[in-house]
Amino acid sequence: MSTNTAPNGTTPGPVATTAERRRVVFATVIGTTVEWYDFFIYAFAAGLVFAQAFFAPLGSNSILLSFATVGVSFLFRPFGAFIAGHLGDKYGRKLVLMVTLVMMGLATSLIGILPTYETIGVAAPIILVLLRIVQGISAGGEWGGAVLMAVEHAPSNKRGLFGAGPQTGVPLGLLLASGVMAVMAMIAPGDAFLAWGWRVPFLLSVVLIVVGHYVRRKVEESPVFAELSERREEAQMPILRLFRKHTVLVVVAALVFAGNNAVGYMTTGGYIQNYSTNPDGPLALDRGPVLWAVTGSAVTWLLSTIVAGWVSDRIGRRTTYLLGWVLQLAGVFALFPLVNTGNIGLLFSALALLTVGLGFTYGPQAAFYAELFPASIRFSGVSISYAIGAIAGGAFAPMIATALVSATGTTTSVTWYLAGMTLVGLLATLVLRDRSGIPLGPDHEDEQQVSPVRGLAKV
Structure with a gap:
């Protein structure tokens, strides 16, 4: 970390070197990939295994409850975001990133050795839900810091x-999780997958967590927080300040993410995997090819996320988002008509098309959110907005989709649900001003305090 000297001889604060910037991006990509790998293998297992292994006595309702446990973790994301936001604005971004990584890894590894309902009875699903809650708290704190x-x-x-670097942790985590699950479906097919094959991806988290922890330990603290710390200007009660002055902004920003998250959780939440492979369902496809199709779509999501981040530096965050909502809406309307053909190639095409829109409504989000909030409460602002958006969007999207198909007998109802959520994101984006390039340091808090919500003045 170096410093620049202003013309009057003062030192405005630390400035990251090129090598440090590269190291930070690499560390955030690795860390978020590990976190989302852990988070997604639970969602995949919920769609493929947990209904039978932990909720079998509930019969036909077992899959609904299994998907409900995916959503339960989202309810605890705001709790993790509140804690992480407070710690991140007072003690730094790096501390939070280390703690959340270890929490997520431990919870995931313990799920990998958890006995099933058949072995320990009702204690099995109770412990499973508790570990999922730990994952939710960790995920709620991870994203903002990264x-x-x-x-x-x-x-x-x-x-x-x-x-866009840490944003790629989602498609990379999806790629890694679905790829490992697909490999295990080949190594341990059929009953062997249900008996023990699903556990291996959870236990691999131990190795990933060691790598992620080592990489993150090497990075420097954020230069914005370092400057705040040098001036002793860390917010004393950042969450109270956030909601006293920026409640409307938090709600609008949350709705932006909800529009992306609800659609994304059709795959990351395990719904498409369960819908297309359910032996009692309309398609009953083999598990392996479906998982490979999801893996392939993670690549298109990864590429579109990077491209969208790059594009947003040239045409602005807001314009990039608006383009993304249009692409996402097209993907939503193409999704089930292609999936319902039962053709693996067309299923992959549907997911690939969908992920282009998802990438363009996810790639700019990190910069977009960071530019919305003042420096002293930024960690709290981005973390809590993200967590609330996750609840409103993806928390129960797989369960809602399952219930809609059960009630209507058609996936058309799911299409309209996803289209509605996409429009929510579009409208929320239109409400916000573009603040691309706004100074992020504490010297510019007055400028940052001007609300980006249209119709609101300085707060």
Whole structure:
């Protein structure tokens, strides 16, 4: 970390070097990939295994309850976001990133050795839910720290690209999780997968967590927080300040993410995997090819996320988002008509098309959120907005989709649900002003305090 000297001889604060910036982006990508790998293998297992292994006595309702446990973790994301936001704004981004990584890894590894209902009875699903709650708390605290480390280290004209780094943790986590699950479906097919094959991806988390912890330990603290710390200007009660002055902004920002998250959880939440492979369902496809199709779509999501971050540095975050909502809506209307053909190639095409829109409504999010909130309460602002958006969007999307198909007998109802959520995100984006390139440091808090919500003045 170096410092620049202003013309009057003062030192405005630490500035990240090029090598440090690269190291930070690499560390945030690795860390968020590990976190989301852990989070997604639970969702995949919920769609493929947990209904039989932990909720079998509930019969036909077992899959609904299994998907409900995916959503339960989202209810605890705000709790994790509140804690992480407070700690991150007072003690730094790096501390939070280390703690959340270890929490997520331990919970995931313990799920991998958890006995089933057949072995320990009702204690099995209870412990499973408790471990999922720990995952939710960890996920709620992870994202804000990772994106701020990347964006606050970035040059002002490359925040979208740098911020897309930790955003790629979602498609990379999806790629890794679905790929490992697909490999295990080959190594341990049929009953062997249900008996023990699903556990291996959970236990692999131990190795990933060691790698992620080592990489993150090497990075420098965010230069924005370092400057706040040098001036002793860390917010004393950041969450209270956030809601006293920026409640409307938090709600609108949350709705932006909800529009992306509800659609994304059709795959990351395990719904498409369960719908297409359910032996009692209309398609009854083999598990392995479906998992490989999801793995392939993670690549298109990864690429579109990076491209969207880069594009947002050139045409602005808001314009990039608006383009993304249009692409996402097209993907939503194509999804089930292609999936319902029962053809694996068309199923992959449906997911690939959908993920292009998802990438363009996710890639700019890190920079977009960071530029919305003042420096002293930024960690709290981005974390809590993200967590609330996750509840409103993806928390129960797989369960809602399952219930809609059960009630209507058609996936058309799910299409309209996803289209509605996409429009929510679009409208929320239209309400916000573009603040691409706004200074992020504590010297510019007055400028940052001006609300980006249209119709609101300085708060």
